[in-house]
Amino acid sequence: xxxxxxxxxxxxxxxxxxxxxxPDLALAFARQMVADGADIIDLGGESTRxxxxxxxxxxxxxxxxxxxxxxxxxxxxxxxxxxxxxxxxAAIEHGATILNDIWGFQKQPDMAKLAAEHQLLSILMHNQTxxxxxxxxxxxxxxxxxxxxxxxxxxxxxxxxxVLDPGIGFGKTWQHNWQVLRRLxxxxxxxxxxxxxxxxxxxxGALLGNQVSERLAATLATSVYAFERGVAYLRVHxxxxxxxxxxxxQRINDETLD
Numbered sequence: 248x249x250x251x252x253x254x255x256x257x258x259x260x261x262x263x264x265x266x267x268x269x270p271d272l273a274l275a276f277a278r279q280m281v282a283d284g285a286d287i288i289d290l291g292g293e294s295t296r297x298x299x300x301x302x303x304x305x306x307x308x309x310x311x312x313x314x315x316x317x318x319x320x321x322x323x324x325x326x327x328x329x330x331x332x333x334x335x336x337a338a339i340e341h342g343a344t345i346l347n348d349i350w351g352f353q354k355q356p357d358m359a360k361l362a363a364e365h366q367l368l369s370i371l372m373h374n375q376t377x378x379x380x381x382x383x384x385x386x387x388x389x390x391x392x393x394x395x396x397x398x399x400x401x402x403x404x405x406x407x408x409x410v411l412d413p414g415i416g417f418g419k420t421w422q423h424n425w426q427v428l429r430r431l432x433x434x435x436x437x438x439x440x441x442x443x444x445x446x447x448x449x450x451x452g453a454l455l456g457n458q459v460s461e462r463l464a465a466t467l468a469t470s471v472y473a474f475e476r477g478v479a480y481l482r483v484h485x486x487x488x489x490x491x492x493x494x495x496x497q498r499i500n501d502e503t504l505d
Contacts, residue, residue, distance in 0.1 A: 248474055250489050251326065251482040252277070252285035253446065256314050257294045270317035281323055284490025287345065288321065289482060290314060290338070291328035295349055295417075304333040315341035326370070330354045335361055347482075349417065350374050351395035359402035370410045370442050370480075371395040375418035384426055385433055388413060392437070410480065412442040421450040428469060431476045440479035445469040447484055467492055 256273050277288050292310035293302050307329065318325060319342055326345035327338035332355050335346055344367060351371035352359040362369045373388045380387050392411055399409055413427045413434055427434070428445075435441055451457060451465040463485050470481050470489055474496045483489050498504065 248478065248493060249286040249480050250284055250486055250493065251287040251289045251442070251480055252280035252283075252486045253291070253482060253484050254280070254288050254314075255291045255294070256310050257292060270313045273314040274317040274321075277318055277321055280486045281321065283487035284493070285323060285486045287324050287326050287480075288318070289326040289328050289345075289347055290318075290343070292334065293329065295328075304331050307331065307334045308337045311338055312341055315343065318342065324368075326368075330358065332357045332361055339365060339367070344368070346370065347412075348372065349414070351391065352398045353391075353395060356398055359398040359404060362399065362408070363403035366405060366408055368408050368410065369399060369404060370412050371399070372412035372417065373414040378418060378420045378423065380423075384419075384423055385430055388427075388434075389437065396439075409439055410442050411437065411439045412444060412482075415443065415445050416448050416450070421453045424448070424450045428472065431473065431478065435477050441477075442480035442482060443469075443473045443478045444482035445473075446482065463488055471496060 254273060254277055280288060290311055292307040311327065311334065315325065315338060324345055325343045326347045327335055327343040328347040328349070329335050329338070330348050330350040335358060346358065346362050346367050347370040348358055349372045351373065371392065373391050396409060400406060411434065415424050415427060419427070446466050447459050447462040451462045455465060466483065466485065467488060470483070471492055473481060474493065481489060
């Protein structure tokens with residue numbers, strides 16, 4: 248199980264907007280996350296929080312390229328969190344080797360061609376513009392993923408380069424989010440590695456009445472639950488705490504050390 252550390256270089260992300268939005272600040276934070284146990288750094292230049300205001304391709308490129316230049320030589324892979332082909336191409340040219348597309352190649356289908364061209368590990372997230380479902384939630388998600396996977400494979404991306412993200416907090420109510428977590432086993436049974444992103448999500452605030460800065464314990468609860476079910480990647484803000492939890496979980500399950 249790998250830990251993906253979140254590096255937002257945006258002024259308006261829900262949890263850490265404006266905290267790392269210069270190359271020097273981003274580099275310092277990325278280095279700290281690597282020291283804390285991050286296996287991947289996920290760089291985002293546009294907030295996708297609920298109610299976000301989209302920015303142009305060029306504005307997003309202008310945010311991420313100086314940061315990627317600063318991150319050159321960092322010891323873990325860099326993922327680019329974007330659904331835009333131009334942004335992804337610019338990121339790849341400056342060292343990104345993983346695509347994290349919150350629309351699963353369906354917003355701009357040429358993303359699949361770009362991924363196939365470089366055979367990039369590609370995280371395909373479930374998303375939709377409303378929270379309305381007229382069938383079983385996981386059936387709807389599976390239909391979405393079937394389309395995303397078809398786009399990827401038809402473009403020539405190897406099947407082993409595909410990771411699925413159920414999209415906690417995207418096109419879902421709080422109740423939907425909890426249902427997705429309860430049914431993680433079914434999603435893992437679809438046969439692809441799964442990435443889970445539950446870090447500091449609003450569903451904790453709805454349940455516990457807490458603020459974003461108070462959600463580490465709740466996040467760790469869902470993360471350890473995910474460890475147990477075989478999730479392959481966790482996308483998180485608090486890398487050190489998750490690396491500690493991973494080490495403890497691994498020790499509990501390693502009988503060879505008894």
